[in-house]
Amino acid sequence: MLRRARIALALSWLVGSPVALLAQSRPSVLPATIPIFPLQDVMLFPGVPRPLHIFEPRYREMLLYALAGDRVIGMVMLQPGHEREYYGHPPIYPVGCAGVIENVEALPDGRYNVVLRGLTKFRVKSEDKSYAYRIAEVEAIPETLTDEQRDSLRRHRPQLLELLSTVVPDDQEPTPDEIPDEELVNGLAQYLVMEPRDRLDLLELSSPLERAEALIDLLARGAALQ
Numbered sequence: 001m002l003r004r005a006r007i008a009l010a011l012s013w014l015v016g017s018p019v020a021l022l023a024q025s026r027p028s029v030l031p032a033t034i035p036i037f038p039l040q041d042v043m044l045f046p047g048v049p050r051p052l053h054i055f056e057p058r059y060r061e062m063l064l065y066a067l068a069g070d071r072v073i074g075m076v077m078l079q080p081g082h083e084r085e086y087y088g089h090p091p092i093y094p095v096g097c098a099g100v101i102e103n104v105e106a107l108p109d110g111r112y113n114v115v116l117r118g119l120t121k122f123r124v125k126s127e128d129k130s131y132a133y134r135i136a137e138v139e140a141i142p143e144t145l146t147d148e149q150r151d152s153l154r155r156h157r158p159q160l161l162e163l164l165s166t167v168v169p170d171d172q173e174p175t176p177d178e179i180p181d182e183e184l185v186n187g188l189a190q191y192l193v194m195e196p197r198d199r200l201d202l203l204e205l206s207s208p209l210e211r212a213e214a215l216i217d218l219l220a221r222g223a224a225l226q
Contacts, residue, residue, distance in 0.1 A: 030098055030120050030140040034074045035062045035133055038090065041196040042077035042203060044097040045186035046118040046143060050075075054112040062133035063104070063112055071101040074122060074138060077200050089134060094124045095141070095204050118186065121203065145182075149209045153181045156212045160184055163192075163219055182208040189215055 037052075037059060044050050054063050066073050076096035099116035106112055121141040128135040145153065164184070179187075189202040189211055198218060205211045 030122060030138065031070045031072055033128075033135060033137050034070070034072050034098060034122075035066055036074040036076050036092070036096065036124070036127075036136045036138075037062065038076050038078045038092050038134070040078055042075055042093070042096055042200055043190050044075040044099050044116060044118050045190045045203060046097060046120055047180070047183045048186045048190050049102065049115055049117045050099065050190065052114040052116055054114055058132035060110060060112065063101075063114065065133070066101060067104065072098050072119065073101065073116060074098045074124075074136065075116070076124065077196060089127070089129050092124070093200060095121060095200070096124070097121050097203060098138070098140075118190075143182075143207050145207055145209060149207065150181070153185070153209045153212055156209075156216065157181055157184065159216055160188060160212060163216070164188060181212075185212045185215065192219070194218065 054060055062073070074096050075098070076092045076094075079091040079093060098119045098121075100119050101114055102117050103115040104112055105114075121143065122138040123141055125137045125139055127137070160181075161184075185208045189199065192215075202211050202214060202218075205214060
């Protein structure tokens with residue numbers, strides 16, 4: 001009953017508002033229970049925005065549930081062979097990234113365009129499979145850097161910018177100097193073309209420094225930028 005009330009509240013708030021900008025304060029702590037959105041490629045990293053197009057009825061309901069609560073959705077990757085159970089609860093990898101809904105556009109036909117910004121990595125502990133969409137009990141996986149590690153990451157920045165320059169047009173600035181090193185690394189990991197399993201491997205690493213080093217090695221071996 002509470003879940004239905006939350007969804008009804010979100011739906012009434014969106015009606016008549018083709019573009020809803022979410023100005024509320026951004027959650028800083030991962031809720032213990034969140035809706036999860038499984039895809040074939042887990043493309044969400046901490047601190048990085050990602051646009052989503054929500055069209056399946058069960059995920060429209062999931063979105064309304066999230067909007068009526070903490071505005072947090074967890075992105076996870078489907079395991080191979082998920083096609084047989086796609087419309088049920090196909091198997092997923094346990095590590096994903098939670099994001100906060102920052103912008104949502106309600107389209108006339110009931111679909112939604114959403115911008116999700118990465119909050120933190122998480123591990124799925126258990127799932128509630130009694131609903132059409134998926135609700136999981138999760139635990140956060142924080143990523144921290146020591147001062148020494150931050151210095152090491154900063155030394156990788158020129159090489160990371162060089163990698164970024166290979167995928168942006170010549171007439172565009174690769175990235176403003178004010179973008180933090182962590183977001184630069186995570187943005188590259190999220191948006192560069194690579195195999196989904198390689199992207200998940202990057203997400204599962206324990207820090208942005210390890211991710212930067214692995215990303216540089218991955219690109220040097222020609223496994224990305226197809």
